[in-house]
Amino acid sequence: MTSWEAGTTAPTGPASLIPHPRPAPDPLRGAAAGDPWWMDTMDAVIRTCRAHGRADLADRLARRRARLLHPQLRVLVMGAAQQGRSRLINALINASACGVLPDADPAVPTVVRHADAPAAHLIRRDSPAADWTAAVGLQARIPLAADRLGASLAEAVATLPAGAPVHVEVGVPRSLLAGGLVLIDAPALPGAADVPAVQDLADQAGADLVLYACEAGRHLGDDELALLAGLGQSFPGLLVVLTKADYAPDWRRDLAECRLRLNQAGIGAAVAAVSSSLRLHAVRTGDETLNRESGFADLLVHLRKMVEAKPDRLARATAGALGRLALQELAVPLRAELDRHGAGGSSDAAAHLQATHRRLDDLRKCTVRWQNRLSDEVGDLMSDIEHDLRERVKALLAEADEFFSTNDPAKSWDEFEPWLREALQELATTSMTWLAERTEWMARRTADMFPPEAGDVLPPSALAITDGGVLQGVSTLDAPPVATFTPGQKLFIGLRGSYGGVVMFGLATSLAGMSLINPISIGGGALFGGKSVRDESKTLLKRRQTEARNAVRQHVDDIYTKLNKDARDSVRRAQRALRDHFTAVTEDLQEETMESLRNAKAAADRDAAAREAHGRRLSEELTRLAESHAQAQALSDRARA
The missing domain is CATH 3.40.50.300 (P-loop containing nucleotide triphosphate hydrolases)
Known part of the structure; x- marks a missing residue:
């Protein structure tokens, strides 16, 4: 060492x-x-x-x-x-x-x-x-x-x-x-x-x-x-x-x-x-x-x-x-x-399928909504157009009555009749214009029931729907037959009225020793005769005015009936046209949505199959990893043994 x-x-x-x-x-x-x-x-x-x-x-x-x-x-x-x-x-x-x-x-x-x-x-x-x-x-x-x-x-x-x-x-x-x-x-x-x-x-x-x-x-x-x-x-x-x-x-x-x-x-x-x-x-x-x-x-x-x-x-x-x-x-x-x-976790294909289902359900609900909206709007328009015509006719008749309260139909009819014809024509035109505006508004209100993704679903021209309902020109109203006050009638009425005056004043003057026929009784007869002629003339004037009012009212009622019928027919034509148009739009949208639904379902099925296969692969891979992990664990266990 x-x-x-x-x-x-x-x-x-x-x-x-x-x-x-x-x-x-x-x-x-x-x-x-x-x-x-x-x-x-x-x-x-x-x-x-x-x-x-x-x-x-x-x-x-x-x-x-x-x-x-x-x-x-x-x-x-x-x-x-x-x-x-x-x-x-x-x-x-x-x-x-x-x-x-x-x-x-x-x-x-x-x-x-x-x-x-x-x-x-x-x-x-x-x-x-x-x-x-x-x-x-x-x-x-x-x-x-x-x-x-x-x-x-x-x-x-x-x-x-x-x-x-x-x-x-x-x-x-x-x-x-x-x-x-x-x-x-x-x-x-x-x-x-x-x-x-x-x-x-x-x-x-x-x-x-x-x-x-x-x-x-x-x-x-x-x-x-x-x-x-x-x-x-x-x-x-x-x-x-x-x-x-x-x-x-x-x-x-x-x-x-x-x-x-x-x-x-x-x-x-x-x-x-x-x-x-x-x-x-x-x-x-x-x-x-x-x-x-x-x-x-x-x-x-x-x-x-x-x-x-x-x-x-x-x-x-x-x-x-x-x-x-x-x-x-x-x-x-x-x-x-x-x-x-x-x-x-939903995939894009599944989410698209769900969104398409929701869009189809919304479209079905939309169909019910626009049909109800169109029906309600048509009912309201019927009521409103009838009320508008009635009010306009009432105003025209009141003006005609006021005219005949001061004028003699026998003398002023030629002046009154063109005014009446023009007023009725203006009433019909105004009513028809208002009806066209309301029809277009009704079409827009009904179109609002469609979802925004449907785009512009209005018909090409809502006003064109009411073309068939335009009223024809108003016919001429002939003067009502009135009785004339001839000179003979005036003489007869005057003599009949003067007789009572001559007798009444003659008897009064006879008390004074005068004869029955005297200047005073003759003057009284003339006075009473003139009054009778004037009273009869006023009675005939009032009769002519009443007959003229009745004739005008009858004529206006006929015009109102025709206008009301034409307006209702126009509204019904507009309703049918709008119904057919929106039904066609709904069918196109439904067909488009159904095609999208079929494509989305096919894509979702493919995606589900792919996800299922991927899940199986993940499970199999985890199983293989678990087996390898078990082998590694066995190594550690043998090392500790």
């Missing part, structure tokens, strides 16, 4: 600085003592990832598969700042390989591996996401002085751009490392570390195992438990080491509480407590008792067992864990899509 290698890191037999190399396993058959089943399962998962379009996930699994076939066990030591990570590694190998920069907690990771002679290089990677295990050229390897590693590293880092992706590779001749163990001192984790980012760091570092360092006496926080839970899923064999146990008043209680918290969180991690100071002092003094008290003896035994277990149990457990995670990640979108499919 050489002077720089002492304690439990030394082999029990004769020491050799050049250990016998371990044969690399056959990629087609797995390790000699292992089970190649894990490779078959992992290959199946990789093919499944590529089939699902997850080339990134497949590439990550392929890199982990290749590293599992490598004989070295790469242990990533990580933790928060000032938790004793670097001292832990230095104590394991009994060499100052980590934490050599002047800074308290450098951000330059260090990879410690076996070498025949102490050597160190600063490796400059192509990018922050580059794999640490990838081969680099000589121009990317900066030699460092092993005897003054800290100063040499500081000088080399100072020549590089700030933030350049670098790590240090340190080779030391140690039998612990010669057995295939590689220790990686990761940069300090931030206070709230992002689990995916830490997992990517471990994947880039090529880690096979993660060792999380935490100072004894400090309880694991919720963020740390979440980080450990995420790491434990990707890296079976997770190891939590409580450092600085010599500074903790009751490190055994801290160790028990740490185990309890990890078990409660469902994290399957091994837990150990060590003291780097005691380990280094025990190595310097050769004190085996103090070395056992430092806790490193058990830690070294555990690490050696993990190196031996990598081709078999650790490979199976890692393959099973990675397979389960990958399959779960693939199943999440499939299950979400299947849930949406099972939730009855």
